[in-house]
Amino acid sequence: MEPLLAIAFGVILAASAYLILSRNVLRMVLGLILLGNAANLSIFLSGRLVGPTPPIVAAGIDALVAGAANPLPQALILTAIVIGFAFVSFVLVLVHRAYGALGTLDTEAMREAEPAHEPPQPTPVTSPAPRKEAA
Amino acid sequence: MPFTALAIAAAIAAAAPLLLITRLPPAVRGWAAAAVPFALFVGFATMLPGVAAGSIPTDVMRWVPSLGVELAFRVDGLSLLMALLITGIGAGVFAFSGRYLAGHPRQGRFLAVLALFMAAMLGTVTSDHLIALFVFWELTSLTSFLLIGFKGESERARAAALQALLVTGAGGLMLLAAALLLGQAAGTFRLSEIIAAGPALTEHPLAPAILVLLILAAFTKSAQAPLHFWLPNAMEAPTPVSAYLHSATMVKLGVYLLARFNPVFGGEELWTGALVTAGTATMLVGALLALRETDLKRVLAYSTVVALGTLVMLLGLQDPIAATAAMTFLIVHALYKASLFLVAGIIDHETGTRDATRLGGLARSMPVTAVVALAAGLSMAGLPPFVGFVGKELLYEAKLTHPVAPLLLVGAGVLANAAMVVVGGILSVRAFLGTPRGLETTPHDPPPEMLAGPAALAAGGVLFGLLPGTLGGWLVEPAVSAVMGSAAMGSATPAPLALWHGFTPVLGLSVLTLALGIAVFLRWEPLRRRMERWHLLDRHGPERGYTVALGGFQWLAAWQTRLIQPGSLRVYATVTLAVIAAATAAPMLFGGGIAVPAGWLDLTVYEAGAALLLMAGAVAAVVARGMLAGIMAVGVVGFGSALVFLLFGAPDLAFTQFAVEVLFIVILTAVLLKLPLREPEHRTRGQRRTDAALAVGVGSVGALVMLAVLASPFDPTLGAWFGAASVPEAHGRNVVNVIIVDFRALDTLGEITVLGLAGLAALAILKRRPQAPQGGA
Numbered sequence: 001m002e003p004l005l006a007i008a009f010g011v012i013l014a015a016s017a018y019l020i021l022s023r024n025v026l027r028m029v030l031g032l033i034l035l036g037n038a039a040n041l042s043i044f045l046s047g048r049l050v051g052p053t054p055p056i057v058a059a060g061i062d063a064l065v066a067g068a069a070n071p072l073p074q075a076l077i078l079t080a081i082v083i084g085f086a087f088v089s090f091v092l093v094l095v096h097r098a099y100g101a102l103g104t105l106d107t108e109a110m111r112e113a114e115p116a117h118e119p120p121q122p123t124p125v126t127s128p129a130p131r132k133e134a135a
Numbered sequence: 136m137p138f139t140a141l142a143i144a145a146a147i148a149a150a151a152p153l154l155l156i157t158r159l160p161p162a163v164r165g166w167a168a169a170a171v172p173f174a175l176f177v178g179f180a181t182m183l184p185g186v187a188a189g190s191i192p193t194d195v196m197r198w199v200p201s202l203g204v205e206l207a208f209r210v211d212g213l214s215l216l217m218a219l220l221i222t223g224i225g226a227g228v229f230a231f232s233g234r235y236l237a238g239h240p241r242q243g244r245f246l247a248v249l250a251l252f253m254a255a256m257l258g259t260v261t262s263d264h265l266i267a268l269f270v271f272w273e274l275t276s277l278t279s280f281l282l283i284g285f286k287g288e289s290e291r292a293r294a295a296a297l298q299a300l301l302v303t304g305a306g307g308l309m310l311l312a313a314a315l316l317l318g319q320a321a322g323t324f325r326l327s328e329i330i331a332a333g334p335a336l337t338e339h340p341l342a343p344a345i346l347v348l349l350i351l352a353a354f355t356k357s358a359q360a361p362l363h364f365w366l367p368n369a370m371e372a373p374t375p376v377s378a379y380l381h382s383a384t385m386v387k388l389g390v391y392l393l394a395r396f397n398p399v400f401g402g403e404e405l406w407t408g409a410l411v412t413a414g415t416a417t418m419l420v421g422a423l424l425a426l427r428e429t430d431l432k433r434v435l436a437y438s439t440v441v442a443l444g445t446l447v448m449l450l451g452l453q454d455p456i457a458a459t460a461a462m463t464f465l466i467v468h469a470l471y472k473a474s475l476f477l478v479a480g481i482i483d484h485e486t487g488t489r490d491a492t493r494l495g496g497l498a499r500s501m502p503v504t505a506v507v508a509l510a511a512g513l514s515m516a517g518l519p520p521f522v523g524f525v526g527k528e529l530l531y532e533a534k535l536t537h538p539v540a541p542l543l544l545v546g547a548g549v550l551a552n553a554a555m556v557v558v559g560g561i562l563s564v565r566a567f568l569g570t571p572r573g574l575e576t577t578p579h580d581p582p583p584e585m586l587a588g589p590a591a592l593a594a595g596g597v598l599f600g601l602l603p604g605t606l607g608g609w610l611v612e613p614a615v616s617a618v619m620g621s622a623a624m625g626s627a628t629p630a631p632l633a634l635w636h637g638f639t640p641v642l643g644l645s646v647l648t649l650a651l652g653i654a655v656f657l658r659w660e661p662l663r664r665r666m667e668r669w670h671l672l673d674r675h676g677p678e679r680g681y682t683v684a685l686g687g688f689q690w691l692a693a694w695q696t697r698l699i700q701p702g703s704l705r706v707y708a709t710v711t712l713a714v715i716a717a718a719t720a721a722p723m724l725f726g727g728g729i730a731v732p733a734g735w736l737d738l739t740v741y742e743a744g745a746a747l748l749l750m751a752g753a754v755a756a757v758v759a760r761g762m763l764a765g766i767m768a769v770g771v772v773g774f775g776s777a778l779v780f781l782l783f784g785a786p787d788l789a790f791t792q793f794a795v796e797v798l799f800i801v802i803l804t805a806v807l808l809k810l811p812l813r814e815p816e817h818r819t820r821g822q823r824r825t826d827a828a829l830a831v832g833v834g835s836v837g838a839l840v841m842l843a844v845l846a847s848p849f850d851p852t853l854g855a856w857f858g859a860a861s862v863p864e865a866h867g868r869n870v871v872n873v874i875i876v877d878f879r880a881l882d883t884l885g886e887i888t889v890l891g892l893a894g895l896a897a898l899a900i901l902k903r904r905p906q907a908p909q910g911g912a
Contacts, residue, residue, distance in 0.1 A: 001739075002845050003732055004743065006842045010835060012753040014830045014833060016753075018827060020708050020712070030765050034753060045845065046845075048845075051783070053784050054784045056868055056870065057861060057862050058868075062859075062862045063858055063859040063861075064855075064861075069783060071857050072854050072857060074785045074871045075875050089802055089897060092803065093896075093901060096810070105810065108703060111702055126291070126293075127294065128368040128371060129364075
């Protein structure tokens with residue numbers, strides 16, 4: 001199962017990259033959600049899949065039995081899911097707001113901060129030497 | 136109490152009260168401003184007998200102990216000579232500026248910066264620690280920048296200030312590099328220890344680099360050709376600044392640096408060759424260009440270039456006579472040049488012009504100034520009994536000692552000194568004697584505080600000319616022993632200074648120089664007009680190189696800003712993804728990182744189904760046309776991952792994922808109510824194709840990394856530790872929960888904070904009323 005999920009991870013990553021490159025902001029958000037899923041999956045896989053037993057210490061004993069799932073990646077992913085949710089929700093509010101203000105979802109049209117038609121211009125160098133008149 | 140440190144502190148402290156000088160009546164400002172420099176001059180003068188007898192007062196204070204940086208001040212003959220010039224000429228300049236700029240609203244600021252400059256100069260010439268020397272050196276460049284650009288409303292002043300800062304600042308960086316390398320090579324940053332070690336340092340592999348860096352630092356500061364161009368342009372500064380910084384003191388720092396390190400590098404052919412060549416070239420360039428100018432200050436500036444070239448050339452000669460000539464000429468030049476600059480300032484102040492072709496016969500209306508100008512101008516021309524004559528005799532004597540090309544040096548010297556005769560003549564004889572050339576105003580002698588400085592300096596020129604032995608014994612010889620190093624001085628005795636040497640070849644050269652100078656002086660005006668037409672010099676001189684280089688830098692900056700920050704989100708995303716993919720792929724492909732784990736077919740049907748669900752959802756998200764279909768496809772991937780979590784012992788994750796997926800769909804749908812669902816795809820077909828290629832690349836690299844991770848051995852230590860510690864230490868049986876709320880509780884607090892802040896920020900954005908569309912947007 002692990003190698004197959006590694007391939008699935010690659011496919012989700014590729015889909016997420018393609019969507020992030022889109023000029024439509026909403027599709028970029030979809031790409032971000034996929035990227036979060038891919039990241040969680042990679043953490044889960046790196047901790048190895050051993051079987052269906054959850055990491056819960058049974059009553060009467062003091063330690064996890066051999067064959068229980070690795071608890072550490074699960075703790076990490078739990079945090080990651082929540083933070084990813086907060087992040088994407090915030091981005092969605094931004095998108096909503098940006099559309100309200102700019103009337104477009106095209107990233108190339110959202111150039112208030114770095115306008116495309118005003119590249120930085122070098123300031124002309126003035127020479128401090130007095131100009132010699134041709135006699 | 137350490138006097139040198141106190142002197143520097145006093146100069147810095149003087150800046151604050153000087154800011155308020157405009158509260159005083161104009162007539163007393165000059166005297167008030169000159170008080171501190173004059174007191175410091177007297178203080179340094181009291182050190183003369185001790186230093187002449189061979190003692191070297193040294194103070195050491197801890198500054199940055201953790202970095203081994205100390206404030207160490209050491210006053211040997213060379214430092215004392217410079218300190219006396221700085222404070223003595225400073226006193227005259229401060230007195231002059233108190234009156235000269237009395238009508239200027241920012242006079243207080245001017246004098247305060249001038250005081251800071253004086254402190255920086257004193258620090259540079261007395262520092263015994265390389266890092267402190269560098270800091271003070273840079274402070275002189277910065278204060279020079281502020282002073283040249285004092286008339287900030289003038290574009291030329293701003294450009295000249297920037298030019299001086301860039302050229303001397305570049306030299307400052309080289310000094311820093313040289314200081315760091317020196318510290319590494321010598322094992323100490325203390326200047327005195329490095330000098331005491333002497334030529335042994337030249338055996339170090341870093342020595343050639345240090346040598347070149349030091350020479351370049353000195354050449355930028357002391358305006359050696361072809362880096363001389365900033366100095367004449369610096370004449371945009373108010374005249375007292377030109378007199379003080381750009382003739383008498385700051386531009387001598389390069390000479391000071393070379394003199395300081397002469398005991399270490401003096402034996403190197405590269406050192407002597409560079410100094411003699413550049414110095415001679417600078418002499419000739421300055422002499423030639425000085426005769427083209429009509430502005431008194433620019434004429435003087437080019438003659439300063441001549442003097443600086445002469446000093447550098449003399450230091451390269453490596454002979455006690457040459458060193459004596461250098462130190463004597465250093466004093467001689469400072470005396471007459473500062474005096475002449477201040478006279479030029481007086482002329483400008485009284486007549487409203489600095490154009491040499493319009494000035495003449497001023498002696499009738501300003502007799503006292505005329506006497507001062509003549510004394511200084513004739514000293515510059517090298518006539519007896521002025522000290523300039525003593526200096527010039529020594530120059531020729533030193534040049535004749537050169538083993539390879541004495542005639543070449545003497546020839547260059549005759550030309551340069553003849554130019555000095557002409558310049559001295561223009562400033563004194565032509566402007567004050569000669570025929571009046573029709574000025575609108577009637578000039579007068581200025582008030583005493585403006586005359587005090589130039590008069591004292593000119594009087595010094597006469598006094599030292601008549602008593603050269605005093606000059607030699609008290610000032611020159613102690614400095615020469617510092618330049619030559621104690622070892623070299625052991626055998627040779629410095630040449631005694633004298634006004635009259637008898638009928639020697641040197642006297643013949645003096646007469647020749649004078650004759651040539653007078654001949655050129657008499658025909659100066661037609662000659663100047665002809666030379667002014669050499670436009671090739673203006674178009675292709677080194678200053679053109681500066682303009683082109685500066686323009687090139689700006690073009691480069693604009694170009695790379697456009698390249699790196701085009702403002703397109705797509706470009707940023709493309710570059711980021713491509714760099715990550717390439718940087719990850721390269722070590723895997725070329726470092727043998729590719730590995731494939733076993734167990735491809737070790738799976739159940741429903742496990743395979745979950746994996747296929749993930750892939751199908753991802754592909755569907757990409758090909759979906761409408762937004763609703765895309766959201767559903769992304770939801771499929773989320774539910775697929777929840778399924779994987781469920782199948783492999785992570786029910787907590789599965790439940791959280793399910794909950795989040797549902798919330799996503801609710802929020803997305805809420806947002807979508809306001810957004811166009813079928814916004815067309817803006818990407819062109821070609822863009823889509825390259826994007827797809829990049830995406831496939833990123834995905835492949837990710838899959839390869841994942842496979843390599845799975846193929847490597849697994850270390851279960853951490854998971855096992857948490858599994859074993861959960862019940863005994865935290866009394867919880869759900870190990871994942873225990874990690875989150877107990878072992879890594881602080882991380883969880885951070886997570887909650889992120890969630891809270893995101894919520895608050897979203898609330899703030901949503902509550903803001905939409906702005907009315909701005910005009911034109």
